[in-house]
Amino acid sequence: MAALTLIEAVTLALASEMARDERVIVLGEDVGVNGGVFRATAGLQQRFGAERVQDTPLAEAMIAGVSVGMAAHGMLPVAEIQFDGFVFPAIDQIINHAARLRTRTRGRLHCPMVLRVPYGGGIHAPEHHSDSPEALFAHMPGVRVVIPSSPARAYGLLLAAIRDPDPVIFFEPKRIYRLQKQEVADSGEALALDVCYTLRDGDDVTVVTWGAMTYETLKAADRLATEGIGCEVIDVATLSPLDADTIIESVEKTGRLVIVHEAPRSFGAGAEIAAVVAERAIYSLRAPIQRVTGYDTIMPLFRLEMEYMPGVERVISGIRATLKD
């Protein structure tokens, strides 16, 4: 067992599954010789060859569309979109084809592909390199939206995503690619999709989050613990389909809900979670639901990005707002 960063765990999962299943093909811009701009595919082409780790022309719709064709014809493509801001040309292929091929053909064809997308801000990147578009994809029936928030979950969830017989958009929080190391065994064991992971138990307030915001949230929970406030921190992990049961169960215990995400607030995934809790557990709530999110603005360039991103203080103040009474 080795201590790995989140991105090293991504690489390990790719290598592990490529060794296990020859149908797995990695493709994308700069994933081959260069090993990916973030190094997620480092060493894979040397090990598995240029046919299984393919540098493609620079065209995101093509990367997604060719993946659809490969997936429908017996391969398991794992495509990399270099940055969040470049995934938009691929959306046509995701919405119109990947997400509905099984439905459209009544199961005759299906689309077991993974689109890996490094996403989110906080790394002082250039323009169009720091968006959080997960809600756009979560709104699309027929695709899974999976977001790891630790090295172990990156490894286990990516294996699960590759093995899943349906398309998965796998958003990787690039800000925490190298933030922490964690022991990750190359066990070949996938983690469950479609379930939330409870990272910390607490009785006073439920804090639901995902991606890089889990770190801010856990730090906030640590701080509040010194005041005797117990936060139950839930990492959603699979944003769609949403495991509402785990969230509802926690809210029924704590009576308070805070949702933390980096993406803009309005019409975001936090709104969906708040709506589900309102529908199913409103009488368990002892305080209004709070959302701690990015602003409803264009993601600013990096001199202002930390003002946009929810940090520990904003998370703490969101949590405190539920504890006034």
Place this chain on the structure above:
Amino acid sequence: METIADFEIKYSQFLDPEGEPQETLPAFARDPEELRAMYRSMLLTRIFDAKAVNLQRTGKLGTYASCLGHEASHVGIGAAMRPEDCLAPSYREYGTMLWRGVGMHEILLYWGGDERGSDFAGPRHDFPFCVPIATQCLHAAGAAMAYKLRGEPRCAVSVNGDGGTSEGAFYEALNMAGAKQLPVVFMVINNKWAISVPLELQTASRTLAQKAVAAGIPGLQVDGNDVIAVRHWVERALERGRNGEGPTLIEALTYRLSDHTTADDASRYRKREEVEAARKLEPLIRLRRYMNAQGIWDDKQEEALTRECIAAVDKAVERYVNTARAPVTAMFDYLFAELPASLREQREQAIRLDGNGAGH
């Protein structure tokens, strides 16, 4: 300045509109059985197409995209392909699909608003109809990539129209296929009209075949009303693909004699004289003239075949109109391999409200 790159685009026609051979016919076209089989398929397609338009006009079918005038292009593609090859059609290649074994009742089911039409019993690996323009070119390239990786001697064929050549997906697919030398054939059925937009507003390009040049792949133009030319050149392109020689773009020149779909009225934007002139070039007449001249087809055979095709179409229509609606659960049960827990409640609701509330 010196010329560092140059290109030429070749055009091929075997039978002219009068049915006169313009050059020595390829071997398959010297076999009367082969010609009769293609003619049968073209006539069946035409009779099916007319029936489908009538079904729409009488409220028994949804919006339908007619293929009138495209029969030679479509049947030529089908006749050139092998069963194990893969078709990625747009939404009116009935001639190709019928040749490959898709049922007429299945095509009607699709336009009749039922996904089961795309769960056809025929070539199970073919892609379904593709309404978003030219996106299927990428699927064909992807399937071709799968074949190449597995070392299978198979090809993929995508089909799109002249309007589709303006789409990014079209060019991205050509470029990718060229860069990776994929076994794929890109068919462009140039019928001169993208709904109401004529070719000259679509592009300044003199041919659509030359769009291949920038992708570094061969491009050629054929008479799309000449089934022999279409089949011959698609066969050659498929051979190239199977031999590892990479992709080909073929532009088939034809004309959309019908409205774009039954929801369109082409008289709003194009002249009757233009359509009438195009009708003289249509594909069935010339093959029939040639077969008549060769003494391998006569009026009696024509009559018998027409009767046979009408009967086959009627049988398919009967099967279509007698197909009961799918269960309401179908919209949930094929979303994912397994129904996610989060959808159980909605599925139950749909069952509860079936025919009794939801959307009525």
